[in-house]
Amino acid sequence: GIQVEQSPPDLILQEGANSTLRCNFSDSVNNLQWFHQNPWGQLINLFYIPSGTKQNGRLSATTVATERYSLLYISSSQTTDSGVYFCAVVAGYGNKLVFGAGTILRVKS
Amino acid sequence: NAGVTQTPKFRILKIGQSMTLQCAQDMNHNYMYWYRQDPGMGLKLIYYSVGAGITDKGEVPNGYNVSRSTTEDFPLRLELAAPSQTSVYFCASSFGLAGPLGDEQFFGPGTRLTVL
Secondary structure (H helix, E strand, C coil): CCCEEEECCEEEEECCCCEEEEEEECCCCCEEEEEEECCCCCEEEEEECCCEEEEECCEEEEEEHHHCEEEEEECCCCHHHCEEEEEEEECCCCCCCEECCCEEEEEEC | CCCEEEECCEEEECCCCCEEEEEEECCCCCEEEEEEECCCCCEEEEEEEEECCEEEECCCCCCEEECCCCCCECCEEECCCCHHHCEEEEEEEECCCCCCCCCCCEECCCEEEEEC
8 A cells, every 4th residue: 555654753843943844655646635633632634735835824835746745844833833743645546544654843932 | 514523532441342433524525434543653544434325444444333324424333342442533524526626534523542
């Protein structure tokens, strides 16, 4: 099956800093989503982005489907950005999301 | 819209007990899914359904059963609970659209289950 690798596994930032999270996948995809899991365990949809670029406030994402990677940019980070960021993809037939292991982000004030 | 709702929020089971995790959605989505998340890991698909009366296995179906009698509800049944089923369980739903409009999945708040 498809493999999803996220990097870095762990990231510590000072408040106000910018960061880039990466998601590599081993096969072509029909669906790619970025999620933020907050410290209470809730999964929050950030982007649905199988290709192209999207922006939402301080966050933006780019997926280059032909090169099999996606990037999540966080600018001017805030302590509320802390949590785990997951990339998940659907490959081939069906709608089954395959998740990466996540990037743990800690933003210090 | 309430979105995707799950009950209960927390549950402790003894080994060998059974229980049903409830999931409902009010977005008129065709597709529904059950995932589990073990500590420090991403989510893994247990079962999914593409419509009422149709279900199929995901990556980790052993020890679980599902049914889908209505569009809105998708309960997950645990029979003979084992410590390996200690996890956080997430239900999700989507329209199930193919093509460029895509198929974004939306998740419920999760059920934290401990089997002792």
